[in-house]
Amino acid sequence: MSEYMTIAGIVQFPPRERQAGGKQVRDVLIRAIGDNKNYSITVWPENGDITINKGDFLVADGKYSSSVGQNKEGAQVTYHNLSSNTIFRLDGSNTGSAAPTPAAAPAAAASGDDFPF
Numbered sequence: 001m002s003e004y005m006t007i008a009g010i011v012q013f014p015p016r017e018r019q020a021g022g023k024q025v026r027d028v029l030i031r032a033i034g035d036n037k038n039y040s041i042t043v044w045p046e047n048g049d050i051t052i053n054k055g056d057f058l059v060a061d062g063k064y065s066s067s068v069g070q071n072k073e074g075a076q077v078t079y080h081n082l083s084s085n086t087i088f089r090l091d092g093s094n095t096g097s098a099a100p101t102p103a104a105a106p107a108a109a110a111s112g113d114d115f116p117f
Helices: none
Strands: 003-011 016-020 023-032 038-043 057-070 076-090
Touching: 003 038, 023 057, 038 057
Parallel strands: 038 076
Antiparallel strands: 003 023, 003 057, 016 023, 023 038, 057 076
């Protein structure tokens, strides 16, 4: 039985390109909101017009799978994968600034006859 899910999170690295099923695809790693797991999202050519960069916020829907393997240190890990059907992206290039923006001075309070109620 296939499992489908929707996940949302921040893109952790620039996309990687590879061949899958005779098609050029992109793989994107996101850290999901809620469970804080990393998911590898396969972006198929049908979504090739969507630009994806490190730091973007993605919502992806598709077929989920997991596999158990070993990381570089030899520890057993579970890899989470999503073959996306639908992707929604928010540009992450404007994520904050180096200096805080000063707050605007409060407007003078109306009084007397100028006060509307």
